[in-house]
Amino acid sequence: MWQRNWRSWRGEHREPLLNSSVIVCVAMKRSWPEPSEQRREIQTESKMGQKPRRLNRDAQDLLQQSHLGCAYRDLLQFHRNHGKEGTIVVTRVEEPSKYGVVVYEADSGRIHHFVEKPQVFVSNKINAGMYIFNPSMLSRIQLRPTSIEKEIFPVMAGEGQLYAMELQGFWMDIGQPKDFLTGMCMYLQSVRQHAPERLRTGPGFLGNVLVDPTAQIGENCTIGPNVTIGAGVVVEDGVRIKRCTVLKGSRVRSHSWLESCIVGWSSSVGQWVRMENVTVLGEDVIVNDELYLNGANVLPHKSINESVPEPRIVM
Numbered sequence: 001m002w003q004r005n006w007r008s009w010r011g012e013h014r015e016p017l018l019n020s021s022v023i024v025c026v027a028m029k030r031s032w033p034e035p036s037e038q039r040r041e042i043q044t045e046s047k048m049g050q051k052p053r054r055l056n057r058d059a060q061d062l063l064q065q066s067h068l069g070c071a072y073r074d075l076l077q078f079h080r081n082h083g084k085e086g087t088i089v090v091t092r093v094e095e096p097s098k099y100g101v102v103v104y105e106a107d108s109g110r111i112h113h114f115v116e117k118p119q120v121f122v123s124n125k126i127n128a129g130m131y132i133f134n135p136s137m138l139s140r141i142q143l144r145p146t147s148i149e150k151e152i153f154p155v156m157a158g159e160g161q162l163y164a165m166e167l168q169g170f171w172m173d174i175g176q177p178k179d180f181l182t183g184m185c186m187y188l189q190s191v192r193q194h195a196p197e198r199l200r201t202g203p204g205f206l207g208n209v210l211v212d213p214t215a216q217i218g219e220n221c222t223i224g225p226n227v228t229i230g231a232g233v234v235v236e237d238g239v240r241i242k243r244c245t246v247l248k249g250s251r252v253r254s255h256s257w258l259e260s261c262i263v264g265w266s267s268s269v270g271q272w273v274r275m276e277n278v279t280v281l282g283e284d285v286i287v288n289d290e291l292y293l294n295g296a297n298v299l300p301h302k303s304i305n306e307s308v309p310e311p312r313i314v315m
Helices: 006-013 072-082 135-140 148-158 177-194
Strands: 002-004 022-027 029-033 039-041 060-065 086-092 100-104 111-116 125-133 162-166 209-211 227-229 240-246 257-263 274-276 279-281 292-294 296-298 312-314
Touching: 072 086, 072 125, 072 162, 086 100, 086 148, 100 125, 100 162, 111 148, 111 162, 125 135, 135 148, 148 162, 177 209, 177 240, 177 257, 292 296
Parallel strands: 022 060, 086 162, 209 227, 227 240, 240 257, 257 274, 257 279, 274 292, 279 296, 296 312
Antiparallel strands: 002 029, 029 039, 060 125, 086 125, 100 111
16 A cells, blocks of 8 residues: 655655766555555565666666665765676664665675574664666566565675665665655755755745645645645645645645645545544545544545544555
8 A cells, every 4th residue: 555656755856866877767665455454565576677678888777766865976986986787875773683784895895695684793784775786787687576685686796796885874764654754854854954945935834845836725724844745736725734745646625634644646635634643545545525534544546435533554
């Protein structure tokens, strides 16, 4: 159910990356509940497995997973300096046993191997989710769903073709909805510090609010703090939104109240609706009028006709 795409958060607001000779790809990671209501992660699949028909031989392929931003130019320079096939960004964590760790040479950055959730200390560096490859790496991927982390990276490391660059600065995993909202708040604060002119100000806007130029905001709304509103979104009159992200093409109808929510692409929230407590709507969800959603996780393409007073997954 919970789908995430880094482009939907940063969207058209990000600056062009690197230069025209670089191919930028986004790997999407999706998860949804099993019938037992247990969530499962689907491996980073091809998109990478669907090879392009043509590829600029001089280009490098930047694959960026959806859960972080980084210093792209530093990564590209490091990659060019070592001259091998791939580079991944790693970051230091306090509890490496929660993650898969990367074992590599501190001086050169050459990766030796990976250890999944180690029970004894072998490293405190983990995969931070950003990679840059030479185009030749694509020849390693068969035309089937492929986990590059589990199937491709170990082979590249064994051949001495994979290097690690440690991220200098802050890193946060935003793979869970509550963490995504926290990360969004931190990103908006960064915008406040470095590019405050990008934030929406004026009557009805409180704190850090980022609104796509194509979005429409009705009268007598109160938006913010910590809200992002995507392209083509329509917010009707009298709506209250705080600590939320509303993704591309969605509509929030009049007099609804949203706090700590993620409204998925092309979804519709009816009139006089109240949603809170990390309610997440998948793509193309319809919430009918005068309902209350408390911590609901709604799968894509669903229509909600009754309130959800306690947190649960709506399948």
